[in-house]
Amino acid sequence: MFGILKNKFTTFISSLTKKKEDEKEVKEEKQIEKKEEICAVMTETEKISEAQTETKRAEVTETKETKEAKEETGKEKGIKIDLSLISKIKGIFTSNIKLTESDLKPAIEELRMNLIDSDVAYETSGKICEKIFERLKDKEINKNEIDKFVNREIKNALLEILNKNELNMKFMEWAKTKTKPIKLVFFGINGTGKTTTIAKFGKFLLNKNKSVVFAAGDTFRAGAIEQISVHGERLGIKVIKPEKRGTDAAAIIYDTVEYAKAHYIDFVFADTAGRMQTNKDLMNEMKKVVKVMKPDLKVFVADALTGNDAVEQAREFNEAVGIDAVIIAKMDTAKGGCALSIAHTIQKPIIFMGIGQSYEDIREFDAKWFVDEMVG
Ligand SMILES: Nc1nc2c(ncn2[C@@H]2O[C@H](COP(=O)(O)OP(=O)(O)OP(=O)(O)O)[C@@H](O)[C@H]2O)c(=O)[nH]1
Ligand SMILES: [Mg+2]
Structure with a gap:
């Protein structure tokens, strides 16, 4: 790599x-x-x-x-x-x-x-x-x-x-300090890998004997509800979804949190629509989701391939809602510089990296490993 x-x-x-x-x-x-x-x-x-x-x-x-x-x-x-x-x-x-x-x-x-x-x-x-x-x-x-x-x-x-x-935040250690359900929401530009990351991350937690529920919070893009539902079915993870496209995302995510509370589920993962930082309506929708869900962690999913653009996007999302952590997807296809730039620019922990398209292709970010890979 x-x-x-x-x-x-x-x-x-x-x-x-x-x-x-x-x-x-x-x-x-x-x-x-x-x-x-x-x-x-x-x-x-x-x-x-x-x-x-x-x-x-x-x-x-x-x-x-x-x-x-x-x-x-x-x-x-x-x-x-x-x-x-x-x-x-x-x-x-x-x-x-x-x-x-x-x-x-x-x-x-x-x-x-x-x-x-x-x-x-x-x-x-x-x-x-x-x-x-x-x-x-x-x-x-x-x-x-x-x-x-x-x-x-x-x-x-x-x-x-x-x-x-403390960019080297260890997710499982952090989770131990939180009360259930631990609520995560995933934001990012269109196509960066949010939904795939949610599926992989959900599988990662299942492997650790944790329970997870997904909120189909991308009610905007055609096919998005279907996409996360398929992942849920394959992984055996419950997905709370709206009847139809266009439903208020914040409402679906709220329902999912209530479901998790009622069923003693460990984690709620909310998918959201991809949005450009220049799209005012969608940026406002994101703020509403944060207000209603009160997430424990606002995760920015960056696409390693977009390089310098990802840095600018991370900065703008951070300004809009205050990002807590970053996951860098598609690290398998990129040069790796993006991780350094985002960490330096928004000073937030990188917690995981996506390294391929299958459910197992996610790994916890470890700065020492990353630097050893990069410098040799
Ligand atoms: N190689 C590689 N491809 C990935 C990785 N993560 C996601 N992808 C691919 O990236 C594409 C987009 O992924 P999605 O998860 O749909 O991205 P998204 O951010 O949810 O997209 P929108 O919902 O449209 O905003 C898919 O083809 C994924 O298979 C990764 O770590 N490595
Ligand atoms: Mg998606």
Whole structure:
């Protein structure tokens, strides 16, 4: 998943590593010259040592003074060479590299453009790059660990964006703190995946031995009541629906909440019509639904494929009714940037992701998993 974004981050990491590798090569060439020098001196030392052995052999025939004089010369030379050898060799193996502003600026700029290309909103790309830059600037890193270090800091920067404002809300934990029936309403633009998400999410809860009832609150689009009824039948979930299209959505949703109370059902999921944020009537209908239902969670369903548009829509829905959480559908078909942008823009938790068209294709959003998938 997210192959394209992963490539962009990998390119960024390797461009920095490569730059430092080149510098390292020049440095190492110099170090090789130094090594050669050292070797030459070492050969010299060996010669001295051989000479010392020779001297020892000849010791018996020499006077005491001559012997001491010769040993002193060899020792002095030997000690001097040993010290410089250790510090030079140590330098070759442990030298650190500093990521300077001039190393980072061009690579970060390229990354920013690549993020924008991968559906990360302009503002969000800027923020991510700013965070990465601050984390890397002037850091001294062991030259063999540049890629590991940069990779870790990118992940930390992304996690900072995703984890802000308790964005990592765990749905089941949250549900434990609520009284039954727990009421969720799903909003979004036309075709983003609301009804399919409701069906998958309902199945997710059935698997956890919870009971669910659906409200066919999309009384606007032809075929919408039928669509959610089919899901309900397939899953064995009761659907409260109107006799005909055009009935007041808020009234149907109200009836569903009453049904749930009477039957001790754990969750009420209200489907609603897809609406453009520019459609005044439908935006007002949404406000009425909220007033009547008093949901515990207003969920915005975003279509990952719509990229930057989804961000603007999330912002407008949030302004209209105050979104509590986001589900990103169709993540299987998109680059993933949308999740980062929405989280950054409206600062609300992403709770689930849709990753396909079957009932099982939903998973709880986990920021760490997401970042690992994205950066590698
Ligand atoms: N690949 C993929 N397709 C999805 C996913 N979620 C929904 N879809 C598809 O998206 C299309 C629209 O889904 P719906 O659930 O009808 O969307 P909606 O928001 O209820 O649409 P309206 O009621 O018209 O506003 C359908 O063909 C779904 O199968 C997903 O996670 N991945
Ligand atoms: Mg629908």
